[in-house]
Amino acid sequence: MSPTEYLNHHRERNLEELSHFLRIPSVSAKSEHREDTRRAAEWLAERMLEAGLHSAEVIATGGHPIVLAEWRGVPGGETVLVYGHYDVQPAEPLDEWTSSPFEPEIRDGKLFARGSVDDKGQVYLHLKAVEAHLAGTKQLPVNVVFLVEGEEEVGSPHLAEFLESNTERLRCDAVLISDTTMFAEGIPAITVGLRGLAYMEVRVQGPTGDLHSGSYGGAVVNPANALAKIIAQLHDDRGRVAIPGFYNEVRQLSGDERQALRDLPYDEETLREQTGAPALGGEAGFTVLERLGARPTLDVNGLLSGYTGEGAKTVLPARAMAKISMRLVPDQDYRTIEKLFADHVRRLAPVGVTVEVEALHGGHAWRAQPEGPVFDAATRALESAFGRAPVHMREGGSIPIVRAFQNTLGAPVVLIGFGLPGENAHAPNEWMSVDNFHRGAEAIARLYEELRPAG
Amino acid sequence: MSPTEYLNHHRERNLEELSHFLRIPSVSAKSEHREDTRRAAEWLAERMLEAGLHSAEVIATGGHPIVLAEWRGVPGGETVLVYGHYDVQPAEPLDEWTSSPFEPEIRDGKLFARGSVDDKGQVYLHLKAVEAHLAGTKQLPVNVVFLVEGEEEVGSPHLAEFLESNTERLRCDAVLISDTTMFAEGIPAITVGLRGLAYMEVRVQGPTGDLHSGSYGGAVVNPANALAKIIAQLHDDRGRVAIPGFYNEVRQLSGDERQALRDLPYDEETLREQTGAPALGGEAGFTVLERLGARPTLDVNGLLSGYTGEGAKTVLPARAMAKISMRLVPDQDYRTIEKLFADHVRRLAPVGVTVEVEALHGGHAWRAQPEGPVFDAATRALESAFGRAPVHMREGGSIPIVRAFQNTLGAPVVLIGFGLPGENAHAPNEWMSVDNFHRGAEAIARLYEELRPAG
Numbered sequence: 001m002s003p004t005e006y007l008n009h010h011r012e013r014n015l016e017e018l019s020h021f022l023r024i025p026s027v028s029a030k031s032e033h034r035e036d037t038r039r040a041a042e043w044l045a046e047r048m049l050e051a052g053l054h055s056a057e058v059i060a061t062g063g064h065p066i067v068l069a070e071w072r073g074v075p076g077g078e079t080v081l082v083y084g085h086y087d088v089q090p091a092e093p094l095d096e097w098t099s100s101p102f103e104p105e106i107r108d109g110k111l112f113a114r115g116s117v118d119d120k121g122q123v124y125l126h127l128k129a130v131e132a133h134l135a136g137t138k139q140l141p142v143n144v145v146f147l148v149e150g151e152e153e154v155g156s157p158h159l160a161e162f163l164e165s166n167t168e169r170l171r172c173d174a175v176l177i178s179d180t181t182m183f184a185e186g187i188p189a190i191t192v193g194l195r196g197l198a199y200m201e202v203r204v205q206g207p208t209g210d211l212h213s214g215s216y217g218g219a220v221v222n223p224a225n226a227l228a229k230i231i232a233q234l235h236d237d238r239g240r241v242a243i244p245g246f247y248n249e250v251r252q253l254s255g256d257e258r259q260a261l262r263d264l265p266y267d268e269e270t271l272r273e274q275t276g277a278p279a280l281g282g283e284a285g286f287t288v289l290e291r292l293g294a295r296p297t298l299d300v301n302g303l304l305s306g307y308t309g310e311g312a313k314t315v316l317p318a319r320a321m322a323k324i325s326m327r328l329v330p331d332q333d334y335r336t337i338e339k340l341f342a343d344h345v346r347r348l349a350p351v352g353v354t355v356e357v358e359a360l361h362g363g364h365a366w367r368a369q370p371e372g373p374v375f376d377a378a379t380r381a382l383e384s385a386f387g388r389a390p391v392h393m394r395e396g397g398s399i400p401i402v403r404a405f406q407n408t409l410g411a412p413v414v415l416i417g418f419g420l421p422g423e424n425a426h427a428p429n430e431w432m433s434v435d436n437f438h439r440g441a442e443a444i445a446r447l448y449e450e451l452r453p454a455g
Numbered sequence: 456m457s458p459t460e461y462l463n464h465h466r467e468r469n470l471e472e473l474s475h476f477l478r479i480p481s482v483s484a485k486s487e488h489r490e491d492t493r494r495a496a497e498w499l500a501e502r503m504l505e506a507g508l509h510s511a512e513v514i515a516t517g518g519h520p521i522v523l524a525e526w527r528g529v530p531g532g533e534t535v536l537v538y539g540h541y542d543v544q545p546a547e548p549l550d551e552w553t554s555s556p557f558e559p560e561i562r563d564g565k566l567f568a569r570g571s572v573d574d575k576g577q578v579y580l581h582l583k584a585v586e587a588h589l590a591g592t593k594q595l596p597v598n599v600v601f602l603v604e605g606e607e608e609v610g611s612p613h614l615a616e617f618l619e620s621n622t623e624r625l626r627c628d629a630v631l632i633s634d635t636t637m638f639a640e641g642i643p644a645i646t647v648g649l650r651g652l653a654y655m656e657v658r659v660q661g662p663t664g665d666l667h668s669g670s671y672g673g674a675v676v677n678p679a680n681a682l683a684k685i686i687a688q689l690h691d692d693r694g695r696v697a698i699p700g701f702y703n704e705v706r707q708l709s710g711d712e713r714q715a716l717r718d719l720p721y722d723e724e725t726l727r728e729q730t731g732a733p734a735l736g737g738e739a740g741f742t743v744l745e746r747l748g749a750r751p752t753l754d755v756n757g758l759l760s761g762y763t764g765e766g767a768k769t770v771l772p773a774r775a776m777a778k779i780s781m782r783l784v785p786d787q788d789y790r791t792i793e794k795l796f797a798d799h800v801r802r803l804a805p806v807g808v809t810v811e812v813e814a815l816h817g818g819h820a821w822r823a824q825p826e827g828p829v830f831d832a833a834t835r836a837l838e839s840a841f842g843r844a845p846v847h848m849r850e851g852g853s854i855p856i857v858r859a860f861q862n863t864l865g866a867p868v869v870l871i872g873f874g875l876p877g878e879n880a881h882a883p884n885e886w887m888s889v890d891n892f893h894r895g896a897e898a899i900a901r902l903y904e905e906l907r908p909a910g
Contacts, residue, residue, distance in 0.1 A: 078645075090768055096664060154766055168532075181670075195669060199767045208731025210882035214650060214852025215636075217782050218752035219726065219743045221736035225471050225755050226692065231680060232687030248797060271674065276663025281676035281807040286672045297673035298633035300680050301770050306757035307778060311484035311609055312654045312815040313545055314780055314852075315756050315881050323762060325769055352736040397669025397767075400643040426770050427665035 001455075003132035003445035011438055012126070015111070016046065018124045018437065019084075019104040021115040028064050028087035028154045037064045037150050040086045044123075044148060045069065049129050052134030053146070061158035064150030071144045073129065074268045078372060079143040081172040083405065084123035084179060085152030087131075088115035089426045096428035110431035115431035118425040122178035123148055123416055125437055129444035141452040145172060155199075155361025163408040164435075174374035175405045176447075178440065180417025183264065187384040188443070190375070191415035192337045192396035193293055194402055196328030196365035199301075202227065202345055203356040204320045210306070213316040220316060221352025224305035227320040230348045230355070234298055234324070238284040241326070243344045249331045249377045251355045253294050264391060272319070274422040293394025323360070327396060332361035335433045361398020372412050377385045377450035382416065385443035390416075397425075458587035458900035461681040466893055470566070472502065472557040473579045473892070475892035476541075477568040483519050483542035483609045492519045492605050495541045497839075498576075499603060500524065506582050507589030508601070513615045516613035519605030526585065526599045535548035535829060535906075536627040538860065539578035539634060540607030544881045565886035568603055572887035577633035578603055580892055583766075583901035598906040600627060602854075607634075609656070609815025611856045618863040629829035631902075632893065635872025638719065638846045640888075643837040643898070645830070645872035648849035649857055651820035652784030653792045657682065657800055658811040660776045663898035665761070668771040675771060676807025679760035681775045682775040690781070693739040694782070696753045698799045701792065704890055706785045708749050716744045719846060729877040729891055742895040748849025752782045778815070782851060789817035798879070818855020827867050832905035837871065846869075852880075871898070 001009065003391065011078070026040035027033040041058045048056035048069040056069035065088060072079075083266070091101035091129045099105040101114035126146070133140050147170065149159055163170060183189040206223035236242045253261075265377060268288045272280050282291040301324065306317030326341065328334055342357040349355035383388040395415075402413050419439035424430040456464065480493035482488040497512045503511035503524040511524035519542060527534075546556035546569045554560040558570035566576065581601070588595050603624065604614055618625060637645040662671070691697045708716075723743045729733050737746040746752070756779065757844035761772030781796065783789055797812040804810035825847060839843040850870075857868050873895035880883040 010750045029768065046761065081804075090762070090764060090766075092764065092877060093665075107531070157649075174531070197669070197769070198615070199769065206730075206732050209879065209884065210548070211730060211879075212852060212881040213754045213756060213780060214652070214782055215880065216730060216747070217754045217780075217851060218746040218750055219735050219737045219851075220730050220732050221734070222754045224758050225686060226754075227758070228683040228755065228777075229690075230688035231683035235680065235684075254803070275666060275671060275675050277661050277675050277807055278809055279807045280674050281805070282674045291673040292671070295673055296682075299668045299672045299771055300683065300760065300775075301668060301768060301772070302761035302763045303679050303682070303758045304763040305543065305755065306777065307547065307761040308757045309484070309545060309547065310486070311545075312757060312778065312780070313484065313608075313881065314652070314654065316754055320755075320758060321763065322683075323767065325668060325672075326768070327669055350731055350736070352734045354733055395670070397667060422669075424664065424666075426667040426672065426768065429664065451695060 001137050003136060006132040006135055006441055007128060007438065007441050007445060012113050014128050015434065018121055021124060022104045022115055023102055025102045026087050026150065027090050028151050029090055033293060037087055037222045041067050041150055044086055048127060048146060051131035060342045061162060062156050065163055066150070067097065067146065067148040069146040071140060074143050077142055079145060079172040081145045081147060081170060081175045082126050083175055083177045084126065084151065085119045085146050086149045087150040087153050089153050095429060098429055105172045106434060109434050111434050111437065112429055112431045113428055116430055117423045118150065118331060118430065119179045121432040121437050122440065125418065125441040126178060126444055128441045129448070133443045133448055140448055145170065146225050159401050160404045160408070163404055167408060170409055172409060173407065174372060174413050175413040176374065177399065177402065177413060177415050178417055179399055179416050180395050181320060181419035181421060181423065182417060183393050185420055187385065187388060188386045188390040189231070189393045189417065190370065190378060190390045191390045191395045191417060192368040192370050193396050194260040194366045195396055195436065196332060196334050196363050197398040198328060198334045198341065198362045199323060199325040199360045200341055201358045201360055202230065203320045205318065206353045207318050209314040210318045210455060216316050221350060222316055222393060223353050224320040226350050226353045227305065227322055229350065230345055231300060233348050239282055241296065243340050245340045246296070246337065249302050249333065250296060251330045253290065258290065266288065284443050292396040294329055296329050296332060298324065300324050327398065329365045330367055332365060334364055338362060363398050364403050366402045368410060373451065375412065376413050377447050378414050378416050381443045381446035384446050385439050456591050457593060457899055459585040461590055461897050462583065462893065462900060473576055474581060477559045477577050478557055479572055480557045480906050481542050481605065482545050484545055492542055492685060496520045496522050496605055503582060503601060506586035510806045516617060518613050521605070521617055522601065522603040524601040525683050526595060528594060529598050531598055534600060534627040536600045536602060536625060536630045537581050537605045538632045539581065540574045540579060540605065540631055541603050542605040542608050543573070544608050545727045548847065548883060551903065553884055555661070561889060562890050567884055567886045567891065569885055571885055572874040572878045573885065574607065575676055576633045576887040576892050577895065580873065580896040581633060581830050581899055582902070583896045587900045588903055595903055600625065614856050615859045615863065618859055622863060625864055627864060627866050629827060630864065630866050631829065631867040632854065632857065632868060632870050633872055634759035634854055635850050635870050636874035636876060636878065637872060638848050639811050640875055641840045641841065642843060643832060643845040644848045644872060645824040645825065645845045646677050646850045646872060647825050647847045649821045649832060650851055651789050652780060652853040653783060653786060653796065653817045654780040654790045654815045654857060655793065656813045656815055657777045659808050660773065661681065661808045662773050666771040668769045671771050676805060677771055678808050679772050679775040681808045681897055683806050684762065684775055684805065685800055686777060688803050694737050696751065700795045705751060708745065713745065716742065719734065719744065719852050739885060747851040749784055750785050753779065755779050784820045784852065786821055787820060791818055793817060818853050819858050821857045823870070824867060827908065828871050832902050833869050833871050835900045835905050840894050840902050
């Protein structure tokens with residue numbers, strides 16, 4: 001049985017196994033899910049041994065464990081490292097899910113569950129592709145190492161250290177990551193750019209405790225109003241981020257790069273429809289694809305102050321909180337941006353409140369050098385599986401550890417994503433295309449065939 | 456036994472009864488407390504009969520019931536109507552209470568509990584004052600009607616209608632309300648001004664569901680950023696409300712009125728210390744007492760958007776919500792202000808989001824005509840109980856139904872408060888001075904003595 005035949009034969013079973021994986025609520029951000037997160041790691045390691053890998057370990061870190069599995073059947077040969085993560089985003093707000101986030105359900109060809117596409121489904125298709133080879137020929141053309149972590153959604157606080165402490169063991173010729181999307185349905189993509197991230201929390205404190213807004217309103221500075229004023233001053237009227245120095249290191253797109261983005265088959269109205277927003281917006285003077293891939297941004301991710309329940313409560317809140325993140329592009333340094341942000345926000349704080357700014361996590365932006373044997377094999381494999389050559393795209397999201405792999409292991413990183421626009425990663429009703437799950441496994445299986453030396 | 460002796464003799468029992476009242480979590484804003492709210496009404500009606508009132512009824516409304524009790528021992532005589540409310544504000548945030556909000560606890564001469572001062576303690580001292588007369592002489596110099604409602608904290612939606620449908624039965628010569636504070640510890644006050652209220656909710660909707668801030672940030676308008684921008688534009692740089700037309704009907708203070716406020720023994724630093732804010736603020740060109748009593752304001756009461764839990768979640772929220780209330784002064788019409796606010800906020804909404812504005816509740820500001828027999832009796836009674844003549848003060852809060860009483864029943868309203876600045880009404884750790892509870896009951900008992908015709 002060829003790997004492709006093997007995969008076609010086991011479609012049902014593979015989906016069932018993935019559903020089992022998805023039922024484990026491995027939410028890394030929440031301490032109440034610590035045990036679930038460990039359980040997901042252990043479950044995955046068992047499946048890796050079953051798939052025919054030589055070893056699979058659950059390795060403790062200061063936080064959630066790393067799953068490291070190896071197949072080293074080509075002594076002295078080349079090595080591919082597959083990276084992914086088994087942790088997921090929190091599922092809240094729960095009442096916006098059509099089906100329960102940890103009870104996978106297929107509707108309309110989509111597998112709905114938290115983590116379906118980000119990243120359990122994409123990790124699992126890699127494992128199934130490797131299994132498809134090992135089950136038949138017991139052989140792969142290269143050594144394969146799986147490194148699947150449990151802290152990607154909280155900024156991978158222990159991964160860089162792990163890479164640095166294990167450079168010998170992890171030495172490889174290429175890193176393969178599937179944690180991105182295709183360009184559109186039917187159009188596979190290799191992602192050649194990722195944005196960086198600086199994620200901040202701003203806490204504004206006014207009075208010591210909540211006050212009656214009638215008895216004190218007008219004489220006590222309101223921290224929620226103050227926070228709104230601070231946030232409002234983070235953009236100018238043209239949609240540019242108004243933090244002094246924010247754009248100093250931004251690499252401008254060349255004329256060729258702008259043209260390449262314009263040549264992609266892209267319809268802004270489709271994006272708008274997908275989001276349901278009444279209109280798109282953003283920085284003046286740039287197209288949507290430029291805004292998403294090549295320009296830095298600033299977004300409020302969360303706001304909380306005072307009384308937010310049913311009805312009216314006339315409270316002058318003691319404090320107000322915002323979570324605010326910035327997406328960064330080359331060559332912005334996230335630590336510099338964190339500092340510029342914090343300094344600016346503190347300067348904006350009005351008399352009558354105190355403001356604390358904390359950096360929650362960050363990472364640098366990244367650009368690929370799209371070359372090398374794995375890159376070429378991936379290109380051919382995607383074309384074979386999807387019937388169309390992959391486009392090169394820039395992704396607005398961040399995978400902060402891509403740079404860490406490149407810098408620490410010195411290996412090129414190849415990002416092949418099988419998600420789709422509108423997949424609701426990080427949002428309610430996350431889904432992965434069932435077809436892409438199967439076709440993705442087939443593409444990865446073919447990638448290993450493409451790596452086989454001629455003759 | 457004189458009424459004062461009776462009250463002194465029953466101090467312990469009166470406090471215990473009040474504590475029982477306070478243990479009933481009659482939170483009118485929350486549907487889960489509907490039964491508790493009814494229970495508070497029934498409990499109070501029973502105590503009223505025990506106190507010697509001739510009748511006490513729990514009367515259904517479209518919402519929470521009204522408790523109406525009467526003592527009509529002076530046929531053809533004058534009638535005093537005592538108004539108060541047995542409902543309380545929500546207790547959230549619960550983790551900021553030192554002792555549980557519905558487990559009354561005395562610390563440092565303060566009775567801590569939700570509703571202690573607003574308004575259960577102040578209602579109950581009125582009942583005890585009447586009981587002190589009826590227990591001894593079986594007689595009061597005037598007829599007394601208690602009207603205690605259960606919806607004051609949600610804007611008294613059914614009270615005006617009740618007054619209008621029962622004008623004959625409620626006909627009275629004066630309305631007595633204790634739901635305000637003294638000027639300071641040891642300085643009793645009659646409140647001669649209240650601010651009005653327009654309480655709004657603003658809901659900003661961007662995309663249909665939450666999105667990944669990396670994949671969409673920069674091209675989809677963020678409703679939380681948009682809301683912050685809207686709120687920021689509701690004040691100008693001098694702390695004035697920037698809604699066009701907002702100040703059109705504001706009655707300016709006369710030179711005499713400003714002087715009278717300046718003559719009050721008031722220390723702004725004491726207020727600042729009480730609140731714990733690093734500095735006071737507000738509208739330029741006005742003193743703190745002017746800002747609190749004679750100037751309209753706008754405060755955010757609540758903010759909610761996106762992810763507000765532990766850690767970092769990179770979400771571009773689908774929606775953002777603010778509760779925003781304005782305190783009004785004569786002659787602002789709250790319905791006009793609601794409309795000006797809604798129109799302005801809708802005008803401020805940027806392209807890319809939709810904005811809904813809802814008026815949650817409102818009421819007009821009020822100024823007293825400080826004259827008449829009950830007003831005079833109150834002045835003498837307060838001086839006798841506290842050893843100092845009451846000052847006339849303007850309160851920043853709102854009791855929207857004061858105007859309804861005045862207009863519907865045509866009777867003067869006398870506001871005698873026994874709360875104190877810093878009492879945390881509407882906030883965690885609400886308290887009432889135990890001494891003021893007892894002394895307040897004594898003052899009210901004396902008020903009835905002062906009403907007794909000479910000879």
